[in-house]
Amino acid sequence: MSSAAERLAALGLALPPVAAPVAAYVPAVRSGSYVYTSGQLPFVDGKLPATGKVGDGVTQVEAAGLARTAALNALAAVASVADGLDSITRVVKVTCFVASAPEFTGQPQVANGASELLLAVLGDAGRHARSAVGVAVLPLDSPVEVELIAEIG
Numbered sequence: 001m002s003s004a005a006e007r008l009a010a011l012g013l014a015l016p017p018v019a020a021p022v023a024a025y026v027p028a029v030r031s032g033s034y035v036y037t038s039g040q041l042p043f044v045d046g047k048l049p050a051t052g053k054v055g056d057g058v059t060q061v062e063a064a065g066l067a068r069t070a071a072l073n074a075l076a077a078v079a080s081v082a083d084g085l086d087s088i089t090r091v092v093k094v095t096c097f098v099a100s101a102p103e104f105t106g107q108p109q110v111a112n113g114a115s116e117l118l119l120a121v122l123g124d125a126g127r128h129a130r131s132a133v134g135v136a137v138l139p140l141d142s143p144v145e146v147e148l149i150a151e152i153g
Contacts, residue, residue, distance in 0.1 A: 063098060
């Protein structure tokens with residue numbers, strides 16, 4: 001079986017630099033054998049590739065891709081305070097916030113972008129409990145935000 005880092009590379013991905021906080025917080029905190037991330041936006045090279053509401057200017061498919069990117073950023077935040085990506089033994093919980101137009105109800109499908117990345121990179125250790133929450137607006141007008149709790153060993 002390959003390592004999480006090898007599976008990530010096989011997907012053509014690499015952990016990005018951890019995004020700098022936009023307010024008074026840190027990207028991730030380790031407490032015992034758990035790491036809690038702050039909400040991660042789908043930054044790519046320091047920029048949001050899209051802004052706005054899902055269901056009004058941002059499609060469900062686009063938002064799922066953004067959730068995937070935000071989950072990758074969350075993995076980078078975990079790795080930064082743990083002993084790297086391969087120290088993750090379990091993703092315990094994922095919360096995906098989706099800035100939604102009033103009639104949009106596809107939050108679970110958007111969150112699948114994050115969940116599917118975690119499964120692809122971590123295998124069974126990426127199976128997790130999850131909440132997909134529709135919200136009125138997110139920081140910087142981001143369409144999605146992802147946070148997670150990971151167990152490390």
